[in-house]
Amino acid sequence: MARVYNFSAGPSMLPEAVLRTAQAELMEYGSSGQSVMEMSHRSPVFEAIIQETEASIRRVLNVPANYKIGFFQGGAHQQFSMVPLNFMTTGKADYMVTGNFSGVAAKEAAKYGDIRIAASSEDRNFTYIPDIASTEFRPDASYIHICHNNTIFGSVFNEVPQVDGVPLIADMSSNIMSRPVDVDKYGVIYFGVQKNIAPAGMAIAIVREDLLGHADPKTPIMMDYTKLLAKDSMLNTPNCWCIYMTGLVMKWLEQDIGGLENMQKLNEAKAKVLYDYLDSQDFFHNPVEKPYRSLMNVTFTSPSKEMDKLFCEQAAKAGFVNLKGHRLVGGMRASIYNAMPAAGVDALVDFMKEFVRTNG
Amino acid sequence: MARVYNFSAGPSMLPEAVLRTAQAELMEYGSSGQSVMEMSHRSPVFEAIIQETEASIRRVLNVPANYKIGFFQGGAHQQFSMVPLNFMTTGKADYMVTGNFSGVAAKEAAKYGDIRIAASSEDRNFTYIPDIASTEFRPDASYIHICHNNTIFGSVFNEVPQVDGVPLIADMSSNIMSRPVDVDKYGVIYFGVQKNIAPAGMAIAIVREDLLGHADPKTPIMMDYTKLLAKDSMLNTPNCWCIYMTGLVMKWLEQDIGGLENMQKLNEAKAKVLYDYLDSQDFFHNPVEKPYRSLMNVTFTSPSKEMDKLFCEQAAKAGFVNLKGHRLVGGMRASIYNAMPAAGVDALVDFMKEFVRTNG
Numbered sequence A, B: 001m002a003r004v005y006n007f008s009a010g011p012s013m014l015p016e017a018v019l020r021t022a023q024a025e026l027m028e029y030g031s032s033g034q035s036v037m038e039m040s041h042r043s044p045v046f047e048a049i050i051q052e053t054e055a056s057i058r059r060v061l062n063v064p065a066n067y068k069i070g071f072f073q074g075g076a077h078q079q080f081s082m083v084p085l086n087f088m089t090t091g092k093a094d095y096m097v098t099g100n101f102s103g104v105a106a107k108e109a110a111k112y113g114d115i116r117i118a119a120s121s122e123d124r125n126f127t128y129i130p131d132i133a134s135t136e137f138r139p140d141a142s143y144i145h146i147c148h149n150n151t152i153f154g155s156v157f158n159e160v161p162q163v164d165g166v167p168l169i170a171d172m173s174s175n176i177m178s179r180p181v182d183v184d185k186y187g188v189i190y191f192g193v194q195k196n197i198a199p200a201g202m203a204i205a206i207v208r209e210d211l212l213g214h215a216d217p218k219t220p221i222m223m224d225y226t227k228l229l230a231k232d233s234m235l236n237t238p239n240c241w242c243i244y245m246t247g248l249v250m251k252w253l254e255q256d257i258g259g260l261e262n263m264q265k266l267n268e269a270k271a272k273v274l275y276d277y278l279d280s281q282d283f284f285h286n287p288v289e290k291p292y293r294s295l296m297n298v299t300f301t302s303p304s305k306e307m308d309k310l311f312c313e314q315a316a317k318a319g320f321v322n323l324k325g326h327r328l329v330g331g332m333r334a335s336i337y338n339a340m341p342a343a344g345v346d347a348l349v350d351f352m353k354e355f356v357r358t359n360g
Helices: A016-025 A044-061 A075-087 A100-109 A225-230 A240-257 A260-279 A305-317 A342-359 B016-025 B044-061 B075-087 B100-109 B225-230 B240-257 B260-279 B305-317 B342-359
Strands: A067-072 A092-097 A114-120 A144-147 A168-171 A188-192 A203-208 A297-300 A332-335 B067-072 B092-097 B114-120 B144-147 B168-171 B188-192 B203-208 B297-300 B332-335
Touching: A016 A240, A044 A067, A044 A203, A044 A240, A067 A075, A067 A225, A067 A240, A075 A100, A075 A168, A075 A188, A075 A203, A075 A225, A092 A100, A100 A114, A100 A144, A100 A168, A203 A225, A240 A260, A240 B240, A260 A297, A260 A342, A305 A332, A305 A342, B016 B240, B044 B067, B044 B203, B044 B240, B067 B075, B067 B225, B067 B240, B075 B100, B075 B168, B075 B188, B075 B203, B075 B225, B092 B100, B100 B114, B100 B144, B100 B168, B203 B225, B240 B260, B260 B297, B260 B342, B305 B332, B305 B342
Parallel strands: A092 A114, A092 A144, A144 A168, A168 A188, B092 B114, B092 B144, B144 B168, B168 B188
Antiparallel strands: A067 A203, A188 A203, A297 A332, B067 B203, B188 B203, B297 B332
């Protein structure tokens, strides 16, 4: 069977060239006589893999020297707890709630201190991002937390809060590596890897060094950024296979794509095809206000729930899978991350047109 | 190059047949049009994988119906924090310290309550297991914690504490699946998968249901057994690839090996070859008292540190890799988990004999 176009919100498509390399190297990496899945994480052959993976992230994202990069387990959900346990030094933090995961993060942080919701877009079911300039943040907040791209609702921040002396911490799970990032606007950037980078089972955090060293004494050892980063992500055995896969994807971004500027152009072109079509007709509807539309997650509904269901069924038969929207939004969602080829979006739009012709 | 014999303590060898299946299926699992690494964890095709993996663990280990099986991230180290946060309901727990990891587990638990070291074998550098019958446990301890097989020191429990009303919690990272286990002697069994089951990046816990529901309110969400098990290990995105690999290894244990009774016989035979040789000569020395010798991790020293180094170097050149002992013990360590073929141990002993002939 041919490869399907997989619009899953995560785990999601990986570049076919990367999968082919992983397959070719699976029984033996280089001339090591072992699979990457069998290697001691303390062996020189694996140390070279993890060091090159970290270096490639630093190059691709242009991470300044005063930021550390770490590989963690537990996904972004685990980071939701780690952020307050490590960085809430004043006992207070401000959260912007612009979707599901930013709300989960705020709720988790409230276990550990005084959390204020500085702004929320829940009033219009998260179809926009609140105005940054008119949002008030507490000057004694330890940090401001945002989720940069809202996977479920399909919205994204265009500008981010910048408050003197209050670091910005961002969950970028669903749009990291999709375009360049001004890392120095952030104190911490973290992301689960399973959407735009690698198979599931790991999060990466990029942490400004001056924020380290203040974890709550009861922080579980595997949730202490300072301790893990001091051991170069090898306090215990890391997810070696996922680190290897991350390295392959970084190499693809650098060598096949040519870096994040090019990746952004490709992603903008893909998203434009889908949004332009959505805006050109009245059968499907995207609920997100135009300035805040995500390049990664495109939500849309048909005239009825029954029609949504029929659409997803027929799409799956035609090789477009995982288009069902999240239950909080309904309808459909096409997640078009880096590894989704432009041809996949073009083919989806053709399919949508044909669906409207026969069902509209 | 031929596959090396990899004696790493973990990550470690995987069965060659399992790796070949993973390679064959890497680009497309079944007729799904996707790699397992790309699948939505909520899709029916992945749900079938995780359910069969769990069912196969239940069959192979003969896990009673009143125990739940969960897939967690963060390895055994994360379990070291999860155990006290979830199960220390009286504020007290008793730990036996018989090696490095049981000591780390006790130290981590002491962040959250009153930890008593009920027994330790540190007095003779962890070369034995303290007598269970003469070890006193507190009747109001919430649980007793042991590490069943000591990876670094190469020792193992032959019998385990059984105290009415005080559940036994065991880290079995380095000998799970090596032989049958009486699960009902334990309240909780947990293990990192990277030694005897799968690639690194996951732990599995088997939890008696009546122990659930009492987590400390400040338990980070990803460390709450009750919440994760209520969501069938999918509170967030699990390590899907590792779950798939675990399923392949369980199938190999059931179908190729014929279950844990057979696996135990094979492991006993392998270990006997190595221990019999060690006991037959005076050049290499195994420090562990005979009744407590591990079937999985066999430690030995040569007459000097210089000779240890020479041995490891020459062994690596001959295709026997990762034999260097842990810094806490020195010398050498041969980890001979399930996937190490008997031929690998035979060849190692031949190599050791030849090394003694030329260097002894």
